[in-house]
Amino acid sequence: MRGSITLEELTVSFNGVRVLHGIDLAIGPGETLGLVGESGSGKSVTWLAALGLLPPKAKVSGRVMLNDRNLLDMPDSKLTGIRGGRIAMIFQDPVSALNPMLTVKRQIGETLALHRGLSGAAIKAEAKRLLDLVGIPDAERRLNAYPHEFSGGQNQRVMIAMALAGQPDLLVADEPTTALDVTIQAQILDLLALTQRETGMALVLISHDLGVVSQVCDRVAVMYAGRIVEEAPVERLFEHPAHPYSQGLMGSLPAIDGPRRRLTAIGGTVPDASSLPAGCSFAPRCAFAETQCHEQIPLLAGIGRDHSVACLVSEAQPSAAIRYSRQKEQRIEA
Amino acid sequence: MSASLLHARNIARSYELNRHIWGNASVVHAVSDVTLSVGRNETLGIVGESGSGKSTTGRLLLGLESPTRGSISFDGRPLPVIGSPEWRKSRTRMQMIYQDPLAALDRRLPIAKQMREPLDIHQAGNLQERETRVSELLRAVGLSDAVARRYPHELSGGQRQRVVLARALVTRPDLLVCDEPVSALDVSIQAQVVNLLSDLQAELGLAMIFISHDLRVVRQVSHRIAVMYLGRIVEEGEADDLFARPAHPYTRALVSAAPVPGTKLGGRIMLRGEPPNPANQPSGCAFHPRCSAAVARCKSEMPALAELGGGRKVSCHLAGSPSENQADPSPARTRVPLNPVEAASEDVA
Numbered sequence: 001m002r003g004s005i006t007l008e009e010l011t012v013s014f015n016g017v018r019v020l021h022g023i024d025l026a027i028g029p030g031e032t033l034g035l036v037g038e039s040g041s042g043k044s045v046t047w048l049a050a051l052g053l054l055p056p057k058a059k060v061s062g063r064v065m066l067n068d069r070n071l072l073d074m075p076d077s078k079l080t081g082i083r084g085g086r087i088a089m090i091f092q093d094p095v096s097a098l099n100p101m102l103t104v105k106r107q108i109g110e111t112l113a114l115h116r117g118l119s120g121a122a123i124k125a126e127a128k129r130l131l132d133l134v135g136i137p138d139a140e141r142r143l144n145a146y147p148h149e150f151s152g153g154q155n156q157r158v159m160i161a162m163a164l165a166g167q168p169d170l171l172v173a174d175e176p177t178t179a180l181d182v183t184i185q186a187q188i189l190d191l192l193a194l195t196q197r198e199t200g201m202a203l204v205l206i207s208h209d210l211g212v213v214s215q216v217c218d219r220v221a222v223m224y225a226g227r228i229v230e231e232a233p234v235e236r237l238f239e240h241p242a243h244p245y246s247q248g249l250m251g252s253l254p255a256i257d258g259p260r261r262r263l264t265a266i267g268g269t270v271p272d273a274s275s276l277p278a279g280c281s282f283a284p285r286c287a288f289a290e291t292q293c294h295e296q297i298p299l300l301a302g303i304g305r306d307h308s309v310a311c312l313v314s315e316a317q318p319s320a321a322i323r324y325s326r327q328k329e330q331r332i333e334a
Numbered sequence: 335m336s337a338s339l340l341h342a343r344n345i346a347r348s349y350e351l352n353r354h355i356w357g358n359a360s361v362v363h364a365v366s367d368v369t370l371s372v373g374r375n376e377t378l379g380i381v382g383e384s385g386s387g388k389s390t391t392g393r394l395l396l397g398l399e400s401p402t403r404g405s406i407s408f409d410g411r412p413l414p415v416i417g418s419p420e421w422r423k424s425r426t427r428m429q430m431i432y433q434d435p436l437a438a439l440d441r442r443l444p445i446a447k448q449m450r451e452p453l454d455i456h457q458a459g460n461l462q463e464r465e466t467r468v469s470e471l472l473r474a475v476g477l478s479d480a481v482a483r484r485y486p487h488e489l490s491g492g493q494r495q496r497v498v499l500a501r502a503l504v505t506r507p508d509l510l511v512c513d514e515p516v517s518a519l520d521v522s523i524q525a526q527v528v529n530l531l532s533d534l535q536a537e538l539g540l541a542m543i544f545i546s547h548d549l550r551v552v553r554q555v556s557h558r559i560a561v562m563y564l565g566r567i568v569e570e571g572e573a574d575d576l577f578a579r580p581a582h583p584y585t586r587a588l589v590s591a592a593p594v595p596g597t598k599l600g601g602r603i604m605l606r607g608e609p610p611n612p613a614n615q616p617s618g619c620a621f622h623p624r625c626s627a628a629v630a631r632c633k634s635e636m637p638a639l640a641e642l643g644g645g646r647k648v649s650c651h652l653a654g655s656p657s658e659n660q661a662d663p664s665p666a667r668t669r670v671p672l673n674p675v676e677a678a679s680e681d682v683a
Contacts, residue, residue, distance in 0.1 A: 038520035151608050181383035182547065183605045186591035190604060208521060211593030238596030252525035254554035256592055257578050263554065265525035269490045 004028045005050075005087070005170055005202070010062035012042075012049045017274045020045055021226045022062070024300070027170060032196060032203040034213030034234070036249070037223035040270055043206045046223075047172045051087060052079050085115040088163035092175040094155035098147040104131070104158050105143040111165035130161040134191060153184035157191065164195060170202045177212060189216055210249060214238065219306070222246050225271055225281035228300060232307040242309040244286045280312065288313045338371035339541045340395060340509055345369075345404030346565075347390055351613060362613045364390040366565040367404075369639070374508065377535055377542040379556030379573065381549055381588070385609055387565040388545045392511045395543060396428050397421060409508070426456050429502035433514040435494035439486040445472075446482035449501045456505060471500040475530060492523035496530065503534065510535070511543045516551060528554055549592045553577055558645070561585050564612060564620040567639060571646040581648045583625045619651070627652055 005027050012020035020042045027033050035043045048054050050064045050071065064071040066086065071079065083089075091097045099107060108130060109123040118126060124143065131139035134157040136150075147155055156176060163171055173192060177185035193216050196203045207213050213220055214234045221231040222243065230243040241247045251264030268285040271277060277284050283293040290313055298310045346366045350359040365387040372378040382388045393399045395406060397413040406413045408428070414420035432438050440448050446468050453464040469479055475496040486494055495515065502510060515531065516524040532555050535542045546552045552559055553573050560570040561582065569582040580586045590603040605624050610616055616623050622632040631651050639649040 038522060153608055181609070182549070182591045183383065183587060184608060185593075186602060186604060189593075190602075209593065210521075210595040214595050215593050215598060234598075235596065249521055250595065252521045253595060254525075254528070254550040256550050256553060256589065256594065257574075260554065260574065263525040263529055265529055266522035267526070269492060269523065270520070 004031075006063075006065040007046070007050055008063040008065065010046065010049060010060070010064065012045055012054065013059045014057060019226050019273045020049065023228060025221060025228070027202050027204060029169065030196075030200045030202055031219065032193075032205065032217045034217035034220040035204060035206045035223060036208065036210055036213050036220060038208060038270055040225075040273070041223040042226040043223050044174050047089065047174065047204065047206065051083055051089060051172075052076070053083075053089075081115070084111055084163075084168075085166040086168055087170045087172065088166055088168040089172040089174065090156075090159045090163050090176055092178050094152065094159045094179075095147060097159055098155060100147055103144050103146055104150075108158075108162050108165050111162055115166040126165070127161075130165055131158070133164065133195065134158070134161045135187075136161075153180055153187065156180065156188055160188075160191065160195065164199065167199070168201055170204065171196070172204045172206070174206045175208070176205070178207070178209075185212070192216060210238075210253065222249070225276060226273065227281065227310065229282065229311070230307075230309045231300065236304075236307055240307075242303055242307070242314045243282075243311050244288050244314070245282050248285075280310075338373045340406070340408050340543075341371040342395060342401075342406045343369055343404055345391075345394055345401040345406060347387075347394055347399065348402050360613050363565050363615065364612060365394065365401075368562075368565075368567055369404075370560055370567065370570070372509075372541045372543060374541050375536070375539040376558070377532075377544055377556045379552035379559040380543065380545045380562060381547065381552050381559060382562035383547060383609055385564070385612055386562040387612075388562050389513050390565075391562070392430070392513050392543060392545050396430055396509075396511050397424065398430070423456070426452070426458075426505040427507050428509040428511070429505070429507040431495075431498055431502050431510065431512040431515045433517050435491065435498045435518070436486060438498050439494060441486050444483055444485055445489075445497055449482075449497065449504055452501065452505045458505065467504060468500075471504055472497075474503070474534070475500045476526075490523075491519050492526055495519060495527050499527075499530065499534070503538070506538075507540070509541045509543070511545070513545045514547070515544075517546065517548065524551070531555055549577060549588060561588065564609060564615060566620065566649065567647075568621065568650070569646075569648045570639070571648075572644070575644065575646070581642060581646065581653045582621075582650050583627050583652075584621050587624075619649075 007023050007025040010020060010023040011018060023046050037043045049058065049060045052071065054060065060072060066082065071082065105124065105127050108127040112118040112123050112126055127143055128139050131142060136142055136154060136157055150158060176192065177188050180188060189212065192203065205213055205216055217234055219233055220237050221228045222245065223229065224245050230237065230241065230246045237246065241250055248264070248266035252266060254263060266285055271281055279294040279296055280298055283289040286293065293312050296312060298312045300308045300310045302308045345368050346363065348361050348363045351362055368391055370378065380388045380391060394401050397416060400416055414424055449468045449471065450464050453459065453467060458464065469482065472479060472482060477493060477496055481489065481493065489497065512531065516527050519527060528551060544552060544555050556573045558570065559573050559576050560567045561584065562568065563584050569576065569580065569585045576585065577589050580589050587603045587605045607624050610620065610623065618634050619632045619637050622628040625632065637649045637651045639647050642648050642653065
C-alpha cells in the first residue's frame with residue numbers, strides 16, 4: 001500500500017528557542033494538502049524537520065510515521081533511501097537547488113540510479129520521458145543542457161522531473177512558484193496538479209499565497225508562530241474561516257474584481273519565536289481576544305466535519321478541548 | 335490630459351550588451367515607445383512580468399536615467415539633465431520607493447538621522463524645523479517616536495517600509511514612484527502598507543506611479559492601470575474596468591492566471607511558452623508567439639496603441655472587432671478559455 005504519512009507532536013528548537021510547538025498532521029495517499037502561513041510561521045521547518053534536513057543544532061522531537069516506521073528514529077543511511085524515493089521535496093529557487101556544473105541528464109540520472117537502480121540507456125530513456133512529462137520542449141536534445149541554459153520556469157520543471165524520478169508517494173513543494181511570473185506560475189501549478197492526478201502521489205504545497213494553495217489543494221492547514229491554528233477543506237476554509245487569523249489573512253487580500261473595499265489589515269507583527277506571548281500567540285494582534293486568551297494556549301479542536309481550529313473564543317470551542325490542550329502542553333513542556 | 339503633472343512622450347530606452355572587439359553589440363530594447371501621463375492626486379499602476387520594462391519605465395520617469403528617445407516633462411517643463419544642479423534640486427519633488435527596505439536604508443544610521451538626510455542635503459529650514467518634520471512624518475506613517483532612535487535592523491519588515499515611505503515624503507514631493515513596494519512583505523503586513531500608501535496619496539494629493547507584478551495589489555491602489563509586455567504598453571484603462579473587461583489577450587491571460595483564493599484550477603487561459611528575450615524580439619506584435627488568437631497580420635505588423643473609448647487604450651489588431659471582445663459582457667474568469675488547460679497537456683502526451 002502506498003503509505004500515508006503522519007506527523008505527531010512534532011517540535012523543533014534552535015539553540016533552546018522553540019520554533020515548532022507540536023504539529024499534528026496526516027496526509028493520506030493521493031491527497032493534496034496546503035500549508036499556509038507567513039514567514040517564520042514554521043511551514044517550511046515542519047517538512048525540513050520531518051525529512052531530517054535540518055542542521056544538527058536543531059532539536060527535533062515527536063514522531064514522523066511512514067508505514068509504522070518513525071523517520072526520526074531512522075539512521076541516516078536508511079533515511080537517504082526514503083528522501084528522494086518515497087518522499088521528494090522541491091524548493092522555491094530552482095537555480096540554487098540545481099547543480100550548475102552538471103547536465104540535467106546527470107542530475108535526473110542520479111535519482112534514477114539511486115532509487116530505481118537504472119543504468120546506461122535506461123537512464124537516458126527515462127530522463128527523456130520525465131522531461132517530456134514536465135513539458136520541456138525538445139526533451140531529447142535538452143538532456144545535455146546545463147541549468148543556466150533554461151529559464152526560471154523551465155528549471156522549476158526540471159526540479160519537478162527530478163522529484164518525480166524516484167516515483168515518490170509524497171511530493172513536498174515548498175513555495176514552488178514564488179520566484180516565478182504569474183503566467184509561468186499558472187503553468188507550474190497546472191503541471192503539479194496534472195502529475196499529481198496522473199501518478200496518484202500525495203502532494204503537500206507550502207505557500208504564503210492563499211490563492212495558490214486553493215487552486216491545487218483539497219485541504220488547507222493555516223500556521224501561525226509554529227502552530228497549526230486552523231485546518232479545513234479548501235472550500236470550507238474560504239467560506240467559513242473560524243480562526244481570527246485566517247479571517248484576517250483573507251481580509252488582507254485585495255480582490256481582482258468587484259467593488260473595491262478597504263483592506264482589513266491585521267495590526268502588529270508576527271511575534272519573535274524567542275519571546276512568544278503567554279497564552280495564544282495571536283492574542284496580541286487579535287480583535288476578539290479575551291482575558292483567557294492571554295493565559296491559555298488553545299489547541300486544535302474539531303468544530304465540524306474535517307474542520308478544526310485552535311481558538312478559545314471562536315464559536316463552539318468545547319471546553320474539554322481546552323483542558324486537553326493544557327494537559328498536552330504541559331506534557332510537551334515536561 | 336491637460337492637468338497632468340508628469341508626461342512622457344514616446345520614450346524608449348535600450349542597452350547595449352556583449353560588446354566584443356569584433357562584431358556588433360546586441361541591443362536590448364528595455365522600453366520602446368511608451369507614452370503615458372499621470373496627474374496630481376492620481377495613481378497610475380504599471381503591471382507586467384519580469385523583463386516587461388516596468389522598472390526601467392519607472393526610472394526613466396523619475397529622471398534617474400535618460401531615455402534614448404522621446405521626451406519627459408514634469409510640471410510643464412522638460413526633465414533637467416541628469417547630474418545638473420537643477421536636476422539635483424528636482425529630487426525634492428520626486429521620490430522613489432524600492433522593493434527591499436533594508437537595502438534602501440543605511441544600516442549604520444539611526445532612523446531619525448537618515449530621515450533627516452534629504453532635508454539636510456537640500457537645506458530645508460533649520461535643524462529644529464527638520465526634526466519636527468521628521469517626527470511629524472513618523473507619526474503620519476504610524477510609527478512611534480521611539481523608532482526614531484533605532485537602527486534599521488531593529489525594525490520589522492513592515493516598519494522598515496514605513497520608514498522608507500516616511501523618508502520619501504519628508505521633502506514634500508509631488509511625485510512618488512513605488513517599485514514593487516509591498517512584494518517583500520507578508521500578506522498581513524502588505525495590507526497595512528497598501529492602506530497607508532492609498533491614504534497618504536489621497537491626503538497629500540500625490541501623483542503616484544505604482545509598479546508591481548501583483549494585479550490585485552495594483553488594482554487596490556490605482557486609478558488607472560497600464561499593462562506592459564516586452565517594453566511596450568499593450569493596454570491601459572480605468573483600474574476597475576480594465577481587469578473586469580480586459581481587451582488585450584495578454585491582459586486576459588494575466589487576469590486569468592492570477593490565483594483567486596477559494597477557487598480551483600480550471601477553465602483558465604494558459605499561456606504557452608515564456609516571454610521572449612528582450613534582446614531578440616519577435617516581429618510584428620511582440621505577443622503573437624504566445625497568443626492563441628493571432629492571425630497572419632499579427633506576425634508582420636506591430637499594432638498601435640489605439641483608443642477604444644471610455645479611457646481604454648489597447649494595442650491589438652483584433653481588439654477593435656466587436657465579435658472578439660466588446661459584445662461579450664461576461665467577466666474574464668468565466669470566459670471560454672482561449673487556450674484551455676488541455677492545450678498544455680498536449681505537449682506532455
